[in-house]
Amino acid sequence: MPALKMTTHERQAVAFREAFARGKASKQLDDYQISDALQSSRTVISTYRREGPWNMSFQRFSSLAKKVGMTGREVCRIVGVPYNETSEQ
Numbered sequence: 001m002p003a004l005k006m007t008t009h010e011r012q013a014v015a016f017r018e019a020f021a022r023g024k025a026s027k028q029l030d031d032y033q034i035s036d037a038l039q040s041s042r043t044v045i046s047t048y049r050r051e052g053p054w055n056m057s058f059q060r061f062s063s064l065a066k067k068v069g070m071t072g073r074e075v076c077r078i079v080g081v082p083y084n085e086t087s088e089q
Contacts, residue, residue, distance in 0.1 A: 008080060013052040015077045020049055023068030037067050053078060 006014070024034070031042045038045070038060065053061040065075050076083040 012078050012080055015074065016052045017049065019070045019074040019078065020068055023070050027069055029068060034067055038063055
């Protein structure tokens with residue numbers, strides 16, 4: 001059986017969940033700490049993790065990305081724009 005191809009949106013959702021989980025684990029954060037930092041409920045954070053960043057503002061996504069330590073490369077992959085190494089210098 002041939003492998004199913006993911007849509008761009010599905011690839012971005014997977015990238016978000018992977019980056020979120022990695023960042024959360026590396027910083028030893030739980031949903032309560034993240035929700036407190038973003039002044040949000042744990043339920044909202046759980047929804048973001050499940051559905052991806054498309055239902056949040058860019059400002060909130062940026063705050064979440066910083067809080068869990070996502071790299072610039074990960075953020076670009078999630079939002080679907082090319083990564084430019086010079087932007088991190």
